Amino acid sequence: MEGPSTPDRPRGLHVDGPLSREEARALLDRGAELLSAGEFAEAFNHYRRVIGFDDPEVTAAALLGAAQSRFRMDDEAGAVATWEAILELPETPTTYYAWREIAAARVRDGDLQGAIAAYREADRRAPLADKPEIANRLGWLAKETGNVRASRRYFARGRGSVLPLATYVIIGITIAVSMTAIVSSDGGLFYDALALHKRLVDDGEFWRLWTVTLVHGGDPGEPLFALIHLGFNMYALYLTGPLVEQIYGPLRMVLFYLVAALGGSVASFAYGTAEGGVGASGAIFGIFGVLFIASRLHLPMLDRRGMALLRQVGSLIVINILIGFSLGFVDNAAHIGGLAAGLLMGVAFPPGGVSTRGVAMRFIGSPLATVGAVAALIAGVAACMSIGFSAWP
Numbered sequence: 125m126e127g128p129s130t131p132d133r134p135r136g137l138h139v140d141g142p143l144s145r146e147e148a149r150a151l152l153d154r155g156a157e158l159l160s161a162g163e164f165a166e167a168f169n170h171y172r173r174v175i176g177f178d179d180p181e182v183t184a185a186a187l188l189g190a191a192q193s194r195f196r197m198d199d200e201a202g203a204v205a206t207w208e209a210i211l212e213l214p215e216t217p218t219t220y221y222a223w224r225e226i227a228a229a230r231v232r233d234g235d236l237q238g239a240i241a242a243y244r245e246a247d248r249r250a251p252l253a254d255k256p257e258i259a260n261r262l263g264w265l266a267k268e269t270g271n272v273r274a275s276r277r278y279f280a281r282g283r284g285s286v287l288p289l290a291t292y293v294i295i296g297i298t299i300a301v302s303m304t305a306i307v308s309s310d311g312g313l314f315y316d317a318l319a320l321h322k323r324l325v326d327d328g329e330f331w332r333l334w335t336v337t338l339v340h341g342g343d344p345g346e347p348l349f350a351l352i353h354l355g356f357n358m359y360a361l362y363l364t365g366p367l368v369e370q371i372y373g374p375l376r377m378v379l380f381y382l383v384a385a386l387g388g389s390v391a392s393f394a395y396g397t398a399e400g401g402v403g404a405s406g407a408i409f410g411i412f413g414v415l416f417i418a419s420r421l422h423l424p425m426l427d428r429r430g431m432a433l434l435r436q437v438g439s440l441i442v443i444n445i446l447i448g449f450s451l452g453f454v455d456n457a458a459h460i461g462g463l464a465a466g467l468l469m470g471v472a473f474p475p476g477g478v479s480t481r482g483v484a485m486r487f488i489g490s491p492l493a494t495v496g497a498v499a500a501l502i503a504g505v506a507a508c509m510s511i512g513f514s515a516w517p
Contacts, residue, residue: 148174148182155189159196162491168193184210184218191225204229220249224258231265240265256282290374291365294381295358298404301338306350315339320401322393326513333389334382337404357404364411367433371424371475372414380469383501384410384462390505391461393512401455406462412441413466422475461508465501472497 143151155170171193174186191206207229210222227242240262247258263278305314320336321329340357341350369377388406418424419434441463448454472494 143174143177145179145182148177148179148186152182152185152189155186155193159189159193160491162196164193164196168197180213181216181218184213184216184222187213188218188221191222195225200229200232220246223249227261236265236269240269258282288366288369288374288377290369290377291361294365294378295361298338299354299358302340302350302354305339306341306347306354315402320389320392322396322399322401322512322515325393333393334385336389336402337385337407339402340404341402353403357408360408361404361411363433364408364415364437367430368411368414370430371418371422372473373476376473376476380410380414380466381407383469384408384413384465386505387465387501388458388462390508390512391464392455392458394508394515395457395511396455398455401458403455403458405455406458409441409444409459409462410466410469412437412444413463413468414470416441417467417470418475421470424475464504468497468501472501 151170151174155167155174158164158167158170168190171186171189175183175190177183177186187206187210191203191210194200194206195203204226207222207225210216210218211226213219223242223246227239227246230236230239230242243258243262243265247255247262250258259278260282263275263282266272266278267275301314301318305318308314318332318335318339320332325332340354341347365377365381368380372380385404385407387410389401392401392406415434415437419437424430424434445456445459445463448456448459
């Protein structure tokens with residue numbers, strides 16, 4: 125006989141016979157916990173026990189979990205067969221997710237026409253919030269198969285009325301604060317309060333690690349240089365920020381920007397030679413780093429403009445770093461620190477807004493990769509802060 129039910133061992137897992145609805149639900153919930161924890165084989169066992177339940181909706185949910193478990197165990201053929209089994213059941217909310225997974229699997233197999241057919245089935249069932257993403261995937265597939273007219277139509281649907289609001293808010297706040305500091309007769313107060321004065325960071329004014337991104341130029345007596353500095357940085361963010369939002373979503377765009385700003389600031393604090401620093405270039409280099417990882421590992425499906433920009437990210441990084449080393453007043457430590465933070469964030473978080481073609485990159489974005497990248501970031505920040513405290517006594 126089976127022992128008493130516990131959260132880690134739901135009743136019914138090792139007992140033959142019909143399950144009650146409560147037992148089936150407990151097994152599904154426990155399977156989801158195990159899947160999130162990376163215990164894929166054990167999760168599969170929990171889901172498999174529920175398959176065949178007399179409610180098609182419950183069985184479909186179990187099949188979806190079992191397929192995800194098999195996929196994570198590198199059994200893609202088994203996963204695809206399990207997703208296809210969902211389609212043999214009466215229509216349920218899970219049918220939509222099965223069509224999406226089948227479409228992505230056909231992309232990985234190079235069956236683009238089959239992927240188009242599957243994504244169309246998914247689009248018929250998709251909630252409104254998901255339709256722009258699926259339209260973008262169909263746009264890329266139509267482009268790859270030579271149907272340029274359909275590609276344009278799908279990409280137009282995918283763009284819809286969605287604006288990169290997170291990027292525009294960051295740009296707006298930065299321009300407002302920087303311009304006030306540039307044109308105000310008391311502009312020096314802004315630099316005194318917000319710039320990365322390293323001795324003041326050493327005294328505990330840690331907010332400067334982020335507020336440094338809000339002021340540009342550094343000397344209120346040189347407004348032309350400040351305007352050029354601000355203009356270059358905001359234009360770079362205007363080009364790249366919306367692409368990050370499209371690939372990862374607005375919340376992660378803000379997270380990446382703040383983490384990259386931190387990475388650039390602590391590197392400048394540790395290795396920068398000047399006592400103070402201003403500007404958002406460290407954070408923007410972090411955005412470059414995120415996009416570089418996306419372009420090399422995740423291979424997101426984007427329209428022509430997005431793909432063209434993504435292909436140029438590596439060159440932009442190299443060119444800007446070389447320019448920085450050729451100019452004596454550029455804080456290269458901030459650039460490299462922000463870039464490193466962005467690269468780690470790209471490894472830690474997989475794209476959530478578009479489909480990807482990174483077939484061999486399942487490790488990237490997995491829980492292990494997330495933990496490793498975040499741990500490396502924390503270790504790097506701690507090391508830079510320790511070096512900085514020693515360098516700016």
